[in-house]
Amino acid sequence: MVSGAAQGIGECLVRRLLEQGARVAALDLKQAGLERLAATLDAGERLSLHPLDVADTQAVDQAVAAAEAIHGPIDHLASVAGVLQMGRVVDLEDHEWERALSINAGGPFRLARAVARRMIPRRRGAIVVVSSNAAGTPRMEMGAYAASKAAATQLTRCLGLELAEYGIRCNVVSPGSTDTGMQRGMWADESGRAKVIEGSLASFKAGIPLGKIATPDDVSDAILFLLSPRAGHITLHDLRIDGGATFDLG
Template identity: 65%
Template sequence: MTRNASSSPSSEFQGRHVLITGAAGGIGQALALQLLQDGARVSALDLDAQGLDHLRASGGADAAPQLWTRALDVSESGAVNAAIEAAEQALGPIDHLACVAGVLQMGRVTELSDEQWSRTMAINLGGVFNACRAVARGMVARQRGSIVNVSSNAATAPRAAMSAYAASKAAVTQFSRCLALELAEHGVRCNTVSPGSTDTEMQRAMWRQGSSRETVIEGDAKAFRLGIPLRKIATPDDVVDAILFLLSDRAGHITLHDMRVDGGATLDQ
């Protein structure tokens, strides 16, 4: 669901090409729909082909010429490279990149399988590397562009039974800083948005495994987990607003930044 058009600057992304990974649901879908509403050209990548169809339907007939989609696995570099080439042929050079695709893997270290660990790293970190590498090459050549990678506040706050996810997101955060340094001399910015608990299917899956909205807000001393000072769960739009700001020209002098969107849950570590 998109917000009223008056609630966001409708001109800053007008005609710009934004590529989004993980666009079929949650934060990625909310971002895609908002950008379409703001007049952007959107390339949407996701493994979930049905979700991409839903995105296209939700965008409406008016958005159809502005939206290009492809179902793929972001951990496969060849597929990502081909998709980015096709997206630029369809909608023009990519001005902005938002890497939102990710998977949640729960489980204690002693219980994780090789496949669970490797798959988490391949998607959460490898997918970011694949997309950033391919898109950044064009941005460097054009000497302009901006990138936002979605990490997590779990990148800095240790959480029991979340080692694979937290480690992959910590790597994304540091990778983004290194990339930002490399791209700065070319006029290209790279920043990170780190959400906390957000009302998406990923969060609801955690609640189905024994947690709850109330537990997250209140905190859990036995699990060494702080609560949320603002006493609410983020909405996808809360995170989208942060991504849009860092992608936009309003953040033209911001790079290497990690923006927390967690209601204070990590006490701004």
């Protein structure tokens, strides 16, 4: 099961999973985006589409039940859906703050809760939540986003502790700047990429030591690893995919 599947990292991950022969339940708020994705694939019955808002508990529970009815037990969950909320803290409206928390932290909570309840009796499963390196690094005009991602990170680690006795692993992937629509939407012009890589002393933001921003494949590689048996003894881990931008600070 992959949320945020209609674009960016989520779309890339769906494609990669299908290439490996997996059955995938693709979740996203954008039904048209899901249908566009399906039209570019030849996945047949291995792909099911579930348009929903991850802030809606009933919709999440129904999608999990429907996915298991179609594909069988959900053994892997990648919670990728998220929104970018910009703005200085003193200027944020209540609804902007609440939207960021409800989707970026509440979405992983609702999905993981629904899936984990089914994984526990089976005593197997792997969950990966896509957070952000902003969860551990203060950023100008990103208070709501950073706080919501910090909540998602700690939620996942606590869940991993609670589920360890059942053999269920829970990990976090924390990308930095990644070449997605969300990232490009923050750029004022074509120089945006170079400015991100360079960093900004005025806004207290470090650049990227590797000299490039991540691709969706870079992040998908990390998610696929943590979902796989190759990561069989890894849980409660937060894997940074940011080219060294946060110097691996917690």
